[in-house]
Amino acid sequence: MMLLEVERLSLRFGGLEVIRDLSFAVPAGTIASFIGPNGAGKTSLFNLITGFYRPTAGEIRFAGERITGLPPSAVARRGLARTFQNIRLFKTLSALENVLSALHPRTRSGVFAALFRTPGMRREEAWAREEARRALAFVGLQDVADRSAGTLPYGHRRLLEIARAIALRPKLLLLDEPAAGLNPAEKAALADLIRRIRDELEIGVILIEHDMRLVANVSEHVVALSYGEKIAEGPPADVLRHPKVVEAYLGEEAVG
Amino acid sequence: MTATSFRARASQGATAGLLLALFLFPRVASNYWLDVFTSAFFYVILALGLNVVVGFAGLLDLGYAAFFAIGAYTTGILTTVYHVPFLLTVPAAAALAALSGVVIGAPALRLRSDYLAIVTLGFGEIIRITAKNLTLTGSASGIYGIPRPTVFGHALKTQQDFYYLLLILAIVTYLAMRRLEHSRVGRAWKYIREDEDAAAAMGIDPFRYKLLAFVVGAVVGGLAGTVFAVRMTAIAPESFGFMQSVLILLAVILGGLGRLPGVVLGAFLIVLLPEAMREFASWRYFLFGALLIAMMHFRPEGLWPAGRRKMPQSGRAALNGGDGR
Amino acid sequence: MNVWGEQLMNALVIGSFYSLIALGYSMVYGIIQLLNFAHGDVYMVGAFVGYGVLSAMSGAPLFVGLGAAFLFASLATGLLGLGVERIAYRPLLQSSRLVMLITAIGVSLVLENGVMLALGPSFRVMPVELPRSGLSLFGADVTYAQLAIIATSVGLMLLLDAFVRRTLYGKAMRAIAVNPTATALMGIPVHRVIALTFFIGSFLAGSAGVLAGVYYGKINFMMGFIVGLKAFTASVLGGIGSLPGAMLGGYLLGFLETFGAAALGGEWKDVFAFVILILILTLKPTGLLGRTGTERV
Numbered sequence A: 001m002m003l004l005e006v007e008r009l010s011l012r013f014g015g016l017e018v019i020r021d022l023s024f025a026v027p028a029g030t031i032a033s034f035i036g037p038n039g040a041g042k043t044s045l046f047n048l049i050t051g052f053y054r055p056t057a058g059e060i061r062f063a064g065e066r067i068t069g070l071p072p073s074a075v076a077r078r079g080l081a082r083t084f085q086n087i088r089l090f091k092t093l094s095a096l097e098n099v100l101s102a103l104h105p106r107t108r109s110g111v112f113a114a115l116f117r118t119p120g121m122r123r124e125e126a127w128a129r130e131e132a133r134r135a136l137a138f139v140g141l142q143d144v145a146d147r148s149a150g151t152l153p154y155g156h157r158r159l160l161e162i163a164r165a166i167a168l169r170p171k172l173l174l175l176d177e178p179a180a181g182l183n184p185a186e187k188a189a190l191a192d193l194i195r196r197i198r199d200e201l202e203i204g205v206i207l208i209e210h211d212m213r214l215v216a217n218v219s220e221h222v223v224a225l226s227y228g229e230k231i232a233e234g235p236p237a238d239v240l241r242h243p244k245v246v247e248a249y250l251g252e253e254a255v256g
Numbered sequence B: 001m002t003a004t005s006f007r008a009r010a011s012q013g014a015t016a017g018l019l020l021a022l023f024l025f026p027r028v029a030s031n032y033w034l035d036v037f038t039s040a041f042f043y044v045i046l047a048l049g050l051n052v053v054v055g056f057a058g059l060l061d062l063g064y065a066a067f068f069a070i071g072a073y074t075t076g077i078l079t080t081v082y083h084v085p086f087l088l089t090v091p092a093a094a095a096l097a098a099l100s101g102v103v104i105g106a107p108a109l110r111l112r113s114d115y116l117a118i119v120t121l122g123f124g125e126i127i128r129i130t131a132k133n134l135t136l137t138g139s140a141s142g143i144y145g146i147p148r149p150t151v152f153g154h155a156l157k158t159q160q161d162f163y164y165l166l167l168i169l170a171i172v173t174y175l176a177m178r179r180l181e182h183s184r185v186g187r188a189w190k191y192i193r194e195d196e197d198a199a200a201a202m203g204i205d206p207f208r209y210k211l212l213a214f215v216v217g218a219v220v221g222g223l224a225g226t227v228f229a230v231r232m233t234a235i236a237p238e239s240f241g242f243m244q245s246v247l248i249l250l251a252v253i254l255g256g257l258g259r260l261p262g263v264v265l266g267a268f269l270i271v272l273l274p275e276a277m278r279e280f281a282s283w284r285y286f287l288f289g290a291l292l293i294a295m296m297h298f299r300p301e302g303l304w305p306a307g308r309r310k311m312p313q314s315g316r317a318a319l320n321g322g323d324g325r
Numbered sequence C: 001m002n003v004w005g006e007q008l009m010n011a012l013v014i015g016s017f018y019s020l021i022a023l024g025y026s027m028v029y030g031i032i033q034l035l036n037f038a039h040g041d042v043y044m045v046g047a048f049v050g051y052g053v054l055s056a057m058s059g060a061p062l063f064v065g066l067g068a069a070f071l072f073a074s075l076a077t078g079l080l081g082l083g084v085e086r087i088a089y090r091p092l093l094q095s096s097r098l099v100m101l102i103t104a105i106g107v108s109l110v111l112e113n114g115v116m117l118a119l120g121p122s123f124r125v126m127p128v129e130l131p132r133s134g135l136s137l138f139g140a141d142v143t144y145a146q147l148a149i150i151a152t153s154v155g156l157m158l159l160l161d162a163f164v165r166r167t168l169y170g171k172a173m174r175a176i177a178v179n180p181t182a183t184a185l186m187g188i189p190v191h192r193v194i195a196l197t198f199f200i201g202s203f204l205a206g207s208a209g210v211l212a213g214v215y216y217g218k219i220n221f222m223m224g225f226i227v228g229l230k231a232f233t234a235s236v237l238g239g240i241g242s243l244p245g246a247m248l249g250g251y252l253l254g255f256l257e258t259f260g261a262a263a264l265g266g267e268w269k270d271v272f273a274f275v276i277l278i279l280i281l282t283l284k285p286t287g288l289l290g291r292t293g294t295e296r297v
Helices: A042-049 A072-077 A095-106 A111-116 A119-139 A154-166 A184-201 A212-218 A236-241 A243-255 B002-028 B031-056 B064-080 B086-109 B115-133 B159-181 B184-194 B196-201 B206-232 B242-255 B260-276 B278-298 C002-032 C039-056 C062-092 C097-119 C144-166 C168-178 C180-185 C190-216 C223-238 C243-264 C266-283
Strands: A002-013 A016-027 A031-035 A057-062 A080-082 A172-176 A204-208 A221-226 A229-234 C134-137 C140-143
Touching: A002 A042, A002 A204, A016 A042, A016 A221, A016 A229, A031 A042, A031 A184, A031 A212, A031 A236, A042 A057, A042 A172, A042 A204, A072 A080, A072 B196, A080 A154, A095 A119, A095 A154, A095 B184, A111 A119, A111 B159, A111 B184, A119 A154, A119 A184, A119 B184, A154 A172, A154 A184, A184 A204, A184 A212, A212 A236, A221 A236, A221 A243, A229 A236, A229 A243, A236 A243, B002 B031, B002 B159, B031 B064, B031 B159, B031 B184, B031 B206, B031 B242, B031 B260, B064 B086, B064 B115, B064 B206, B064 B242, B086 B115, B086 B206, B086 C266, B115 B242, B115 C223, B115 C266, B159 B184, B159 B206, B159 B260, B184 B196, B184 B206, B196 B206, B242 B260, B242 B278, B242 C097, B260 B278, B278 C062, B278 C097, C002 C039, C002 C140, C002 C144, C002 C168, C002 C190, C002 C223, C002 C243, C039 C062, C039 C097, C039 C190, C039 C223, C062 C097, C062 C190, C097 C223, C134 C144, C140 C144, C144 C168, C144 C190, C144 C243, C168 C180, C168 C190, C180 C190, C190 C223, C223 C243, C223 C266, C243 C266
Parallel strands: A031 A204, A031 A221, A080 A172, A172 A204
Antiparallel strands: A002 A016, A002 A057, A221 A229, C134 C140
16 A cells, blocks of 8 residues: 555746656655755655645645645644654753654643643643653653753754654654764664664654665665656665766766 | 752742732731732733733734723623623623634734734724724723622622732632643643744644634633723723733733743732832833833843743744744 | 715825835835834824924925925934834844834834823924815815825835836845845845835835824824824735735725725724724735745745
8 A cells, every 4th residue: 555645746936846747656664765966855845745835736645645735733643744854843842842742633631621630631641741751762862851852962852853753653754864963873773763663663754865875774665856856766776876866966966 | 859849849938928928918008009919910810811822822912902801891781781790791701702812813823923913903903992982882981880799699899809809810810821831732832832833743733722822811811801890890991902902911021921920020010110100100101112122132031030941032933933034 | 976086085195194104014024024013103203203394494485394394204214214123123133023023012112102201192283284275176176285195105106116126125125035044145235135124114104204294284192003003904905025015005995994984984994994904814815916925844
């Protein structure tokens, strides 16, 4: 079964075509990667899939349901979680409170429950905190639960964002450059974590990544983009050696 | 560990002492000071209500007095024209305030949330002008002869009665706000205030929670209005103008946006400061304006000593929900 | 026919004032996304400066006095706008929107009450009286003063339009609206462009203030409060950020309000604008000439 299907998707900002007639599909339970030089439209594609951008044309289906045009919160509730390229944590709140945000869709208590501290509300609150701690423990951050997110070291902030996303219990997790700024040891741990997310939590993963060794190491499926168009798709070994992909990256290196 | 528990116990002790002093105050105070403090409790309730909108959710409401007016007029009209007992007017006032909160909040909040500021300002004026023009609301002279209420068999008449009524209501409001702040709903507001996009990516619908904050604020304002009507026994449109809204906003900002003890401090300051400088009465709003500017430049988090948390200051991104734009 | 013609002229005059003020609202919002609540008070200050100039020149011929009052008041309010931007807003450009909005409220209170403290709370009567002479257009009596006000306002708007279209300033303004950081990196003096925007916006509001002061004959420190709100409504009606939109919105609001008040009674005049504002936000939030934007994350 295909978990995510993208069909003839286009996105325009005025005269600029960011995504052009893009189609691909990712099966359930896969670790996939989007690669491509800077400006290829990878992050825009994430924003389209998660509802932050509205496509100019085309369709996105998730678990068989059409999600094109749904607002971000509705997309998230259907089981699509994401992280952000530049880490978007709630900086002044504690690590635990950050993760608690993802428990929101799976809890119910409203204003009246809060005012009267109903037994149901207390039970739910205790359960949510436990879930959040479990997610923190999964990425190895159980010891910093009470520290405010803004004071955590960079590597921990990346992990906290992942913990927050998996606490949503999504079917698919989109990671935007999760390895950016990490050292080799942290990158190896990240590759491990990504595999554990898929194997133990049964969450599919799509990452945007520039580190080709990480891409080759963890992903089973790769989609290569250049100037908003798909230039190759398939197993990493094939895509990374595809002449158009090599050309796109060489072109970038020759310029940059 | 011991340091924090000592601090917690010290602050508990201070709170208990303060409350005891407030409960004993009528024994020593003159009627004049009783009245001043009753007003202060009143502004505590209003400021706590507005704080849900401005402090918790990070939205600007410039017409808060409109909800206060809706509550006051509902009670005023129902008790004088239809002879409805006071307590029955309370749910009616709350419902009407909530309804107008939805009608005003929904169109504005669907867009950029800063439109809410000007829409609420306009709404405040609509309510005031409408109250001034309708015969039902007594036109410019307002409604008078609102009967004193009977609460659980006890008729409230004296200044002392109202002092205690408002003191208790202020305490109840404070406790309710504290529960709300540390609940699932309160957290959702904080997430949206800190980073709207990240909150949405976690399945929280920003529009829904902003509207909820706005409506909760409206209901608290409406409830305060009902009490205002029976305490004053007469209400007029000019009590609900823009300056009233600014005054309540000032209370919220002065003490500490989003921090409950700070909001209480702010409410006391806006009532007690003018008392302290009566001879400069005409300077009042000029100084308030200058104070607002100065606070935003030098201490946007308010006068209450900074704790662990700080006002979201991370660029326009914090409220705008974007970075680099 | 007669009455309607006169109402039409009233609408055009009021619309001119709204348009001139709405332009400043729209320009400032367009460039730094600030709802400048103090903008209506700049209009009020313009009227008071005009009053001061006319009082000082009471012996001069009418047109000399009016010309001097107009020029001096517009320039003075332009400078006031510059000062407000420099002192109150510039240090906060990196702060949250809430902080900026609250500051704008503070500026508004300071301007209103500053004038009140200096000159008193009561109405002042302008020391000149406009000639009542005029002509008959399609059976309606139209004064030369009305025609002059409309012509002056339209002239100012055409000048602004040409300036924004023909000079680099217009381009820089749009660039800052899209991305201030990138614009600064391109070597464009962002602060100077923002300051110029405040100058122009305040200049226009100040000129509207003198014109309105002379036209109505009475001025007061609170005169900018409601007018500012209505001008904001006008800019939302036309599409905030769009200059032609602000002009259109101003005139449209002038018409709706004049004819609405004629139909329902003058005491409801001030409610109109706000009802329109709420309706527009519900039905067509981008305004008549505004653009929709997918600009997020």
